[in-house]
Amino acid sequence: MTTLTMREAHAFEAAGQQFLYLVPSAAVFALDECSSAVLDQVRAGARDADAVVTGLSPRFDASEVTSTIAELRRVRAIADTAVAVPMPKIMPLKPVPLQTLVLNVTNQCNLACTYCYEYGEDKIVDTENGKQPKFMSEETARDSVDFMLRESRDNPTAHMTFFGGETLLNFPVLKSTMEYARRRAAELGKQVDFSLTTNATLLRPEVIEFLAENRVGVTISIDGPEDIQDKFRVFKNGMGSYDVAAPKIKALLSRHRSRPIGARVTLTRQTLDITRIYRHLADDLGFWEVGFAPVTTASKRDYAISDSGFDHLLAQFRALAQEYKQAALENRHHGFSNVRETLQELHQGHAKAYPCGAGLGLMGVATDGDVALCHRFAGSDTHKIGDVRGGVSWETQQAFLTSHHINEKIDCQTCWARPICAGGCYHEANTRYGSTQQPNLHYCEWIRGWTHTCLEIYGELAMKNPEFLHQFDDDPVEKVS
Numbered sequence: 001m002t003t004l005t006m007r008e009a010h011a012f013e014a015a016g017q018q019f020l021y022l023v024p025s026a027a028v029f030a031l032d033e034c035s036s037a038v039l040d041q042v043r044a045g046a047r048d049a050d051a052v053v054t055g056l057s058p059r060f061d062a063s064e065v066t067s068t069i070a071e072l073r074r075v076r077a078i079a080d081t082a083v084a085v086p087m088p089k090i091m092p093l094k095p096v097p098l099q100t101l102v103l104n105v106t107n108q109c110n111l112a113c114t115y116c117y118e119y120g121e122d123k124i125v126d127t128e129n130g131k132q133p134k135f136m137s138e139e140t141a142r143d144s145v146d147f148m149l150r151e152s153r154d155n156p157t158a159h160m161t162f163f164g165g166e167t168l169l170n171f172p173v174l175k176s177t178m179e180y181a182r183r184r185a186a187e188l189g190k191q192v193d194f195s196l197t198t199n200a201t202l203l204r205p206e207v208i209e210f211l212a213e214n215r216v217g218v219t220i221s222i223d224g225p226e227d228i229q230d231k232f233r234v235f236k237n238g239m240g241s242y243d244v245a246a247p248k249i250k251a252l253l254s255r256h257r258s259r260p261i262g263a264r265v266t267l268t269r270q271t272l273d274i275t276r277i278y279r280h281l282a283d284d285l286g287f288w289e290v291g292f293a294p295v296t297t298a299s300k301r302d303y304a305i306s307d308s309g310f311d312h313l314l315a316q317f318r319a320l321a322q323e324y325k326q327a328a329l330e331n332r333h334h335g336f337s338n339v340r341e342t343l344q345e346l347h348q349g350h351a352k353a354y355p356c357g358a359g360l361g362l363m364g365v366a367t368d369g370d371v372a373l374c375h376r377f378a379g380s381d382t383h384k385i386g387d388v389r390g391g392v393s394w395e396t397q398q399a400f401l402t403s404h405h406i407n408e409k410i411d412c413q414t415c416w417a418r419p420i421c422a423g424g425c426y427h428e429a430n431t432r433y434g435s436t437q438q439p440n441l442h443y444c445e446w447i448r449g450w451t452h453t454c455l456e457i458y459g460e461l462a463m464k465n466p467e468f469l470h471q472f473d474d475d476p477v478e479k480v481s
């Protein structure tokens with residue numbers, strides 16, 4: 001006799017329908033009446049299949065219950081206790097093609113944002129007195145292009161993102177690198193997609209023209225309306241940056257229409273007014289999308305978000321997410337990109353072994369050509385995994401992937417949100433706990449609460465407007481934030 005038992009799953013309800021989020025497979029499963037009844041029986045105590053059939057005989061045919069049990073076994077919602085096994089540690093067996101290369105074209109910035117991970121109190125690279133050049137040379141940028149095209153292997157498209165410091169402080173190298181990358185890619189029968197992140201204060205007319213002409217994807221780092229932006233995003237003399245950035249952003253948005261332009265907001269304890277920030281950036285300034293990320297910092301900083309701050313944040317995220325859902329039900333655009341990104345991940349249904357592509361399909365290059373896990377580690381000797389001339393060895397990558405696999409994060413093994421979170425950002429973990437291998441346990445409640453909300457939205461859309469979800473069929477390009 002084999003007794004049936006529940007496997008790991010998170011139950012939720014949407015549009016009057018019961019669902020299960022199946023943790024081993026990261027699949028969303030809609031429960032019909034018979035499936036719900038079978039699961040209730042199994043939850044009530046371990047029973048064998050015959051006992052479940054008998055228990056449900058007043059309500060359902062034996063054949064229906066039997067086939068439902070078979071289906072629930074197949075999707076791994078239930079299992080025979082005798083065959084329950086731990087999650088296998090699945091690792092890439094051969095080098096993964098590089099999807100996105102982030103070039104830190106400078107580590108200098110014309111702003112002095114108090115919370116900046118590159119200049120603030122929690123920095124891991126000394127950008128003022130360290131050995132790194134302040135600007136990437138044209139030669140290093142070209143070597144980076146060659147590295148990217150080589151490492152993208154058979155992929156027809158490579159993604160190059162320019163980052164800083166303030167990226168536009170090295171605009172000449174950015175321009176010449178794009179020309180070179182296009183030419184080299186064409187010779188190899190490939191394409192390169194370009195994007196950059198900027199604080200907008202150096203968006204001169206000729207820069208805007210260049211970005212528009214070349215269809216460069218642009219993300220603007222901005223925190224909201226003037227009073228919020230100027231709390232932390234200040235020039236070195238302490239002057240707020242809103243008055244300089246806002247007119248330039250408007251000029252960019254009116255000229256550069258070939259690609260949607262997004263805003264990226266850093267949230268701190270003092271700036272958690274999500275709705276007001278969103279309204280200003282989406283409605284007043286006209287950004288297509290607005291994405292929010294809690295500041296990365298040690299817990300002792302006065303701008304670090306506290307536990308109650310995360311509760312407040314979740315409540316505000318949920319309110320704005322309802323707006324997104326309503327718009328989606330009516331096939332209208334809504335620019336709250338945090339929902340879109342999580343829906344996309346749920347729809348793709350990958351149970352993540354790693355939180356992001358860092359060190360895998362995404363790498364960051366420092367101004368001297370050293371390659372790191374991602375742009376946030378670029379220039380840190382501790383997190384160097386190679387350089388653009390000598391490349392990155394597969395052994396080094398494998399060692400990183402082995403030690404950072406979700407199965408190594410003991411605290412995450414019983415968490416239903418791990419297919420989406422996988423322990424969270426390595427840079428955040430390094431800043432908080434001093435190691436990239438640690439899970440980010442300070443934001444678990446927030447992650448689970450937010451994932452639950454997005455599951456409810458996903459379920460409701462699946463019931464009422466499933467066509468909307470088809471936009472998420474393709475795998476996303478790794479996000480750079």
Ligand code: SF4
Nearest residue numbers: 412415418421423444
């Ligand atoms: S860090 Fe927390 S929320 Fe994320 S997978 Fe681990 S336990 Fe779950």
Ligand code: SF4
Nearest residue numbers: 356358374425426427
């Ligand atoms: S999530 Fe963190 S570790 Fe991953 S790419 Fe982004 S900043 Fe880097």
